[in-house]
Amino acid sequence: MAVGSSNDFDLVVLGAGTGGYTAAFRAAQLGLKVALVDEDKIGGTCLHRGCIPTKALLESAAFADRVRHAKDFGLNLPGEPEIDYAQFAARRDAVVKRMWTGVKSLITKNKVTWVEGRGRLDGPNKIRVSQPGEDGTPGKGGERILQATDVILATGSRVKSLPGLEPDGTRIVTSDDVLKMSTLPKDIVIVGAGAVGVEFASMYHDVGVKVTVLEYLPNIVPLEDLEVSKVVQRSFEKRGITVMTNARFDAKAVSKEKDGICVMVGPEGKEQSELRAEMMLVATGRAANIEDIGLETTKVETDRGVIKVNGHMRTKEPHVYAIGDIVGGLWLAHVAAHEGITAAHTIAGESDVHEMDYDAQPRATYSAPRSPRSARPRSRSRRPVRPTRSARSRSRRSPRRSSVASTRASPRSSRTPRPRTRSVSMSSARTRRI
Amino acid sequence: MAVGSSNDFDLVVLGAGTGGYTAAFRAAQLGLKVALVDEDKIGGTCLHRGCIPTKALLESAAFADRVRHAKDFGLNLPGEPEIDYAQFAARRDAVVKRMWTGVKSLITKNKVTWVEGRGRLDGPNKIRVSQPGEDGTPGKGGERILQATDVILATGSRVKSLPGLEPDGTRIVTSDDVLKMSTLPKDIVIVGAGAVGVEFASMYHDVGVKVTVLEYLPNIVPLEDLEVSKVVQRSFEKRGITVMTNARFDAKAVSKEKDGICVMVGPEGKEQSELRAEMMLVATGRAANIEDIGLETTKVETDRGVIKVNGHMRTKEPHVYAIGDIVGGLWLAHVAAHEGITAAHTIAGESDVHEMDYDAQPRATYSAPRSPRSARPRSRSRRPVRPTRSARSRSRRSPRRSSVASTRASPRSSRTPRPRTRSVSMSSARTRRI
Numbered sequence: 001m002a003v004g005s006s007n008d009f010d011l012v013v014l015g016a017g018t019g020g021y022t023a024a025f026r027a028a029q030l031g032l033k034v035a036l037v038d039e040d041k042i043g044g045t046c047l048h049r050g051c052i053p054t055k056a057l058l059e060s061a062a063f064a065d066r067v068r069h070a071k072d073f074g075l076n077l078p079g080e081p082e083i084d085y086a087q088f089a090a091r092r093d094a095v096v097k098r099m100w101t102g103v104k105s106l107i108t109k110n111k112v113t114w115v116e117g118r119g120r121l122d123g124p125n126k127i128r129v130s131q132p133g134e135d136g137t138p139g140k141g142g143e144r145i146l147q148a149t150d151v152i153l154a155t156g157s158r159v160k161s162l163p164g165l166e167p168d169g170t171r172i173v174t175s176d177d178v179l180k181m182s183t184l185p186k187d188i189v190i191v192g193a194g195a196v197g198v199e200f201a202s203m204y205h206d207v208g209v210k211v212t213v214l215e216y217l218p219n220i221v222p223l224e225d226l227e228v229s230k231v232v233q234r235s236f237e238k239r240g241i242t243v244m245t246n247a248r249f250d251a252k253a254v255s256k257e258k259d260g261i262c263v264m265v266g267p268e269g270k271e272q273s274e275l276r277a278e279m280m281l282v283a284t285g286r287a288a289n290i291e292d293i294g295l296e297t298t299k300v301e302t303d304r305g306v307i308k309v310n311g312h313m314r315t316k317e318p319h320v321y322a323i324g325d326i327v328g329g330l331w332l333a334h335v336a337a338h339e340g341i342t343a344a345h346t347i348a349g350e351s352d353v354h355e356m357d358y359d360a361q362p363r364a365t366y367s368a369p370r371s372p373r374s375a376r377p378r379s380r381s382r383r384p385v386r387p388t389r390s391a392r393s394r395s396r397r398s399p400r401r402s403s404v405a406s407t408r409a410s411p412r413s414s415r416t417p418r419p420r421t422r423s424v425s426m427s428s429a430r431t432r433r434i
Numbered sequence: 435m436a437v438g439s440s441n442d443f444d445l446v447v448l449g450a451g452t453g454g455y456t457a458a459f460r461a462a463q464l465g466l467k468v469a470l471v472d473e474d475k476i477g478g479t480c481l482h483r484g485c486i487p488t489k490a491l492l493e494s495a496a497f498a499d500r501v502r503h504a505k506d507f508g509l510n511l512p513g514e515p516e517i518d519y520a521q522f523a524a525r526r527d528a529v530v531k532r533m534w535t536g537v538k539s540l541i542t543k544n545k546v547t548w549v550e551g552r553g554r555l556d557g558p559n560k561i562r563v564s565q566p567g568e569d570g571t572p573g574k575g576g577e578r579i580l581q582a583t584d585v586i587l588a589t590g591s592r593v594k595s596l597p598g599l600e601p602d603g604t605r606i607v608t609s610d611d612v613l614k615m616s617t618l619p620k621d622i623v624i625v626g627a628g629a630v631g632v633e634f635a636s637m638y639h640d641v642g643v644k645v646t647v648l649e650y651l652p653n654i655v656p657l658e659d660l661e662v663s664k665v666v667q668r669s670f671e672k673r674g675i676t677v678m679t680n681a682r683f684d685a686k687a688v689s690k691e692k693d694g695i696c697v698m699v700g701p702e703g704k705e706q707s708e709l710r711a712e713m714m715l716v717a718t719g720r721a722a723n724i725e726d727i728g729l730e731t732t733k734v735e736t737d738r739g740v741i742k743v744n745g746h747m748r749t750k751e752p753h754v755y756a757i758g759d760i761v762g763g764l765w766l767a768h769v770a771a772h773e774g775i776t777a778a779h780t781i782a783g784e785s786d787v788h789e790m791d792y793d794a795q796p797r798a799t800y801s802a803p804r805s806p807r808s809a810r811p812r813s814r815s816r817r818p819v820r821p822t823r824s825a826r827s828r829s830r831r832s833p834r835r836s837s838v839a840s841t842r843a844s845p846r847s848s849r850t851p852r853p854r855t856r857s858v859s860m861s862s863a864r865t866r867r868i
Contacts, residue, residue, distance in 0.1 A: 059507070060509070063500060063504075063507050070501070071518075071521070073494045074494045074498075074519060074521035074523075074524075075494070075498055075517060076516040076518055077501070077511055077515050077516075079511070079512035081504070081512075082511075082512075083508060084509065084510055086508075087507070089508075091508060
């Protein structure tokens, strides 16, 4: 039977985001016969509704901001620069399309079978795929049943709002919505100051939108070290972004009006006042897509909304693996890719595959200022540092390094405030010069 | 005796470049009493005449280039932007000054004794420092003799020209010279297409200087993989930079004329023709500063112009170590820093200091397009990959990864040509998305 027409596979990967396609390609490279199933385009959240389009916008926005300081860099520009956000959006979409086309071409190159449709497990070795019709109508194309020795679940996640706060796509919006828009609001309230919230805050501010950020917790970018949060917040405020931490408001009482939204909000325990804006961006996290994929037909276990796996991404069902956002963890595309590689090698029967080490995964928030967070330095993980004065002072901190290094590191960032560091460890000094 | 007035030290570091000051600070943090000797400002080549000022210029130049494509990014600029190179230079110098001031403040913070002057070994445990007078005249301040249990030599390197081609600082220049200039030539011939040559080629082109690059070898950026060389060369040529590989000319016959230089040049075995330019930048490498530092008073051995050391940076003289450009290797500041840390921990008596692993040192050429070269991927170095089809095809290549990834990686680089890759290894795929 020709490749592509069989329904028997060594491996079926359910979900073609960064984790899923990485796993599929690697497994195929390791000699397995692989099917990759998705109802949507290959690329997932990262490529279509996440990192990539956001970074394209951030790049344009940072450029717009730099143009305002052109003189400092030695460039004299006559007259006032004008922002054409429709072109921001057009470039964003072109970048996504170019990268998507590239990734798509790897399906054939890796001899992976692409199965379009919505798949769900029917027991651990069978996947029912509800295929779209020729006109694209979901389910109209009938069902295709795939048999698989092993399955990797990689169904990703979706944006999540607050209880009682229903995004409508125009006034109350999610990152999915704004990444489709080609116009700008006059002002925006951003709910949630994690990576998504601060990246959009930074982007919108740079293009002249009045931005207010509301964070429930005491600090913005709450996953980063307190030091980093403080630096980002100071920088935001200096640039003119309004930041409210410990923010409290009644999600059910956000009122949609003709020209935007209105909400009563204040810091915890303090008086609330009226806040109006043309748009409210809800950036309050994501939910894993673990429903309606047939987990109940297997021994797969979940815990607080995510699938339980071991260090090799194996679920409680021996031949079913799970990777990416559905296993929780860091919710990052490159981590999903690494999990996919781990699963693929394990499934290919290698005995010496190292377990996932989440401490070793770098990450970054791409607002201005950026906050990269590097992996635990290799030298430190390999051998214990003798507890000297400086080592002791380091040991009181998180074992992971985190800094606002890239922005203060290079001549790119003359306007970034310097974070205070407690000790001169050469590891941080080294990041300063390349 | 108060800190700073004694002449007895656990460690004297000769040379305060990136390697030297890193070693000194780390050793002090490890509890050693350290003196740091240099006749020049702390920071060395990287900070004052290398990476840092070059990157400041490259940043301005890349910005100037992007401004030409502002419309693509969604920015409408009225009229023609104008380059003010004097401001490029002013910003370059301001960046250097800011970083130098920062590094300088770490001397006191780390309780390192700064000894200004030209030092040389007088036997393995003694350093004679010829100090400048109050007016700065070298040697006028008399001699200070330092006693040291251990010594780290970190005297760095200097620009090197071709035999018979004498830089005069105006028409025939080195990177030292151009990093002091605040004007631009109309056109420039750059001799040598290593990192320095291509970075300046890229920078000068971006600010409107007509650039011709002459490379003796068959490929530009000859230390990189052939694939990378080709991509950079194609990109350069597409942008309008003239690149001649296998270039041959008589270095002694370069004539200095009133308005520039003139040289007969052609590819090997082909006819030569006259090439004129206002300036010739000689970027033909560097020479280690191993002369006149008293090596002959010790058992230190040299080999082809650099000092021989073991994996812990120890020379043949047990208490004399050498780091940075004087030991050859990669001639990179961050590698020198790592060597300095290795030496410092070894001198501090730690028994488990890992040896320098030059395969694990990342590096980058910061021209446009950039060519980063990452360390050998950790997962690959830790466990052998099963020889599958793709692994076999990889094994024919260098074990180190190298790519033009950062430029094709992100939305930043829509105009960068894509390098062809032979196999879809996930390691390269992973660099594509963050």
